[in-house]
Amino acid sequence: MATIAPQKIATVFRRPEATTGFWSWITTVDHKKIAVMYGYTAFGFFIVGGIEALLLRIQLAGPDGTFLTAAQYNGLFTTHAVTMIFLFVMPMASAFFNYLLPLMLGARDVAFPRMNAVSYWIFLFGGIFIYSSLFFATNPAPLGGNLPGGALDASPLGSIPNGGWFLYAPNSGTQFSPGTSIDYAALGLQILGIASLISAVNFIVTIFNMRTKGMRLLRMPVFVWMTLIVAFLLLFSLPIIAIALFMLTADRQFGSVFFVASSGGDPILWQNLFWLFGHPEVYILILPAMGMVSEVLPVFSRKPLFGYPAIVFAGGAIAFLGFGVWAHHMFSSDIPTVAQAAFGLSTMTIAIPTGIKIFNWIATIWGGRIRLKTPMLFSLGFVALFVIGGLSGVTHAIVPSDWQQTDTYYIVAHFHYVLFGGAVFGLFSGLYYWFPKLTGRMYNERLGQVHFGLMFLGTNLTFGPMHWLGLQGMVRRTWVYSADTGLGPWNMVVSIGAFIIALSIFVFMVNWTWSKRKGEIAPNDPWDARTLEWTIPSPTPEYNFGVEPTVTALDDFWHQKYDEDDEGRAVRRPEADELVDRLIEANGNPTTEIHLPAPSYFPIIAGFGMMLLAYGIIYHTRPWGIPLIVVGILMLISSLLGWGGEPLEEVHEEHLDGQGDSDHDPGSLDPNQESTPRELAGVED
Amino acid sequence: MSDIVHDDLTESADDHDSHGHHESTGVDNRKLGMWFFLSSEFLFFGTLITNYLLFKGRDFGPGSIYPVEFYDIPFTSISSFVLLMSSLTMVLAHAALVRGDQNQTRTWLAATGMLGLVFVSGQFFEFTEFVNEGLKLTTNPAASAFFLLTGFHGIHVVVGVVLLLSLWGKSVRQPGGLSPEQGLSVELVGLYWHFVDIIWIVIFVVVYLIQ
């Protein structure tokens, strides 16, 4: 190994030492702790975004609603979308990536543990930054316009960003949105983008470099593959939105005129840039869920995934094609006819690889022995609901039809089916599936099924009628509709559905909090699973694998437990139970010294500095604006350099040599002997 | 960086692997990470350049002025040359490090940083000239795009200079010069520096020379 001479470098702070409690979380670089923080933060934002949706639905329950003002409504649908997409689905997926990548690859951590922490803190402060607009931002009427009662600024809740989640220019310019609320959105998204970019690099390197022995690319679980694809999508789409947001910020803060039509600017350029990012983004949202479903379906059908290479390849194809369809969001915009036709065609082609996935999933469960446990229910729900959203997506690709549909609730129905029925169902499937891994306990199955039932019902009640509403002419982003449009009754149904979803989420929260503490202790291999994360104790020990695993096949763990008979049916090996126990035992009691990366303060400092910098940019004309920028940059630089120079020696001081020293039998394992799990368990090939 | 720990793990594992093949790529994590980061940066500048090309010839009404009219090609050629030279010194710094010549490493690192600074100053001078002559960020979208593109490139150079100087500082302060671990940092900063340089060449050709 490359030994490093201990360096004496003056650091500003005392080296963090806590391993439990508050400070351990602040300074942690453990991918599992970071995953947990990601998960809870994201879920918190989900509740926020959900409550925003409920407010929208209260307003729309009947015609001419008066529950919200226009400014409040416009703000709420904007933050609802930003929250759900950037602060819930993406970071929740990131939580899973963080937790599972190393476990599925047989690694002890991600490639860059500290960058991982940086990414989390930047994300958190980005979210806080966006929501701080609630207190600090201003939202006056467009220049020359008047607010009700002669007010100068929108009502308190109306100060959140309000340009719609894609912030179309020129409405997002200073002339039409003179306050600071749009700046909060633009810079907030910028910050979140940086966080995602960092994780993307981290995950790619982790997947390429941190695989355990024998873990060839085509032996990686599909979830890992989807992570890799998502990371590449991020890597190539984020720079585009970064530029777009910089241009918007420059227009708003420094007087450039990219999107100012009266100065020759080009509002349609914004649309092109946004959707060039935005469409890959929707696959960034769905592919992680597709990965999870691809893990859950085989396990609960007790069959291997049907067409593994096809599913992997289809994922790649979706991502690749996803960069060539962006203008389908602009069919009624100012684009040439030829482009409309071309983008209509390219959009249709995406249905092909997606179909491949759907059909392979169905073939996976076909002929299986399907156990309808909660994770499975959610995965099946995913397939059922995603298909609905996908099919309505294809009807948008019929360009002239889309001229009728675009900007109506028909679109809103489409994307909630794929996002909520798709991505969110997938995420819940994952949350239940890996709950025992995370907590060492089982969730309550009955409550889980109630959650699924309510959520499935609620989803269809909420988003199903939206198709109809859209075709009947209900336009999106309208804070009121008049009674004479006749849209009232179905809107009521939609609003009731939303509250049923809320109830289901409440059931989930009860289940989670209760089971985490009081649930039954989970068995070692509760689902009779196929992937490496189930060969180690639950909850996962800090060092993941006591013994570095070696894999010899896809679904190696399963093949250690099962043989096939002449008919090709799975037959559990007689020694399988013992094998699992021994694996868990061995992995829980490492004998070699395991070096863990040292905790650090710098990630949180970097995140905080980023936020200060953003405030500084918004308020750069105030006396304290420039100082804020300077402080922010200094914090960024110092954490960058400080962390580059942070000493590594405590790696040697703080090493772990097995948690349960007392019940650890040193004789059972020879630290110097590299053993495969099979050998460990005494399985002969 | 802490990530060395993993190399430790994988390497030691490799030692015991009689078949001698480990699936992971064999490229250092940080180097691999830098490559992927730069691939993202490529799109970043690609978007900026495209953006400028989209706007550069548009008609902004009577009396509109364009960045092209303000270029001082000889001046920019010189500063481009300076930046190009800094790539050379960067290569020299790395070569010196490989030879184990800490003194030379130190010198060439400093030289690279200084050349970078010269370039940025030239850039700054060019900007002020333009602004004085009436081409501002606010003039029209072509001007906006020009300043955004060259400005972001400038920021990248500044970041590179900060990294170079911090490495230089370490090599001065540490009695033994740069450690092997920091040697990798030199290589990484070098990668970044060359990237920034290449991007400038593209900008110089596409934005300044081809009109």
Added chain:
Amino acid sequence: MSGRQSKRVWRRYALLGLTSLLLAACSEQTLPLNSLDPKGPIAERIDGLFWPVFWIAVIVFFLVQGALLAAILIFRDRNVEGQKEPKQIHGNAVLEVVWTAIPTLILAGIAVPTISAVFDLADCPTGAFEVDIVGHQWWFEYSYPDYDITTANVLVIPTETEVCANMTSDDVLHNFWIPNLNGKRYLVPGSNTELRLNADEPGEYWGQCAEFCGLSHAKMRARVIALDQSDFDLWVEEQQEVPEPPAEGTPEWEGLQVFQQAGCTGCHVLAGVNEPSRQDVTVVAPNLTHFASRSVFAGATLPSGFDPTQEEREAALASWLADPPSIKPGSFMPDLGLTADQIDALIAYLESLE
């Protein structure tokens, strides 16, 4: 009632409820913004494209969901001792080809009519009847270059005529949509877009700005009135007349005084009162020359309902004049602090502008 039976009854009710909702949905074909109710050749072409695709989607839907349900029902774990473990099948190349090829063929089949419709519907045919549409926050301005008419909120077109709308925007993006007549099209500041409209029958067609355009986007609606050619010609004649000034002392005359003194002319153009010529119109506010001839105003949101009475119309106008921003937040027409008397006078005047 046994538990099983009650479950069945419950199901029947659920089914009943669902079908009645669906029936209600289908019978509501008369909704004013219904995009599935084409009233002209263009909208019909789109409709004719939508339904086949819709039915294909329905078939795919039933196949996929059917397969999913069947798999769940047939292969679910019955939890019986000795149930055999499944065969471990990893894939099947033939199947992969089949389920790649079939969707490809279906999509290719859909693509052909789509592309031909895109090109057929794209450009305005030459010699079409031209109108100009300019989007403003939050109302549409219409003008007829051939007739020197400028109006707002209500677009009057002749039936069975290819109407070509040349559109642009004065501020942000808007999106002009008359579901019965065609799909929608953006209005883009700084550039021009075209939208074709063609109505078979005389009638009133509702519309709505579909792109989020700021605070009062919801209240940016539109109305198209299609008239027979002869009626249309009459309408043109009326619109081209400059209204007679009201006789002194009448309530209308009072209104005119208020109109001139309260600052209305600073924004609104009214032929005969201030600059009438189209070229000089400062388009910050709707042209009010023939205000009373327009069935709706304030972004086609007032008065609401299908057949408002004159009283309802006047009440709506009164509320508008009293406090525009409370009706349209962000409105560019301020609350001018008019007294009730002034409002009454203005109503009398404006309502005389046939």
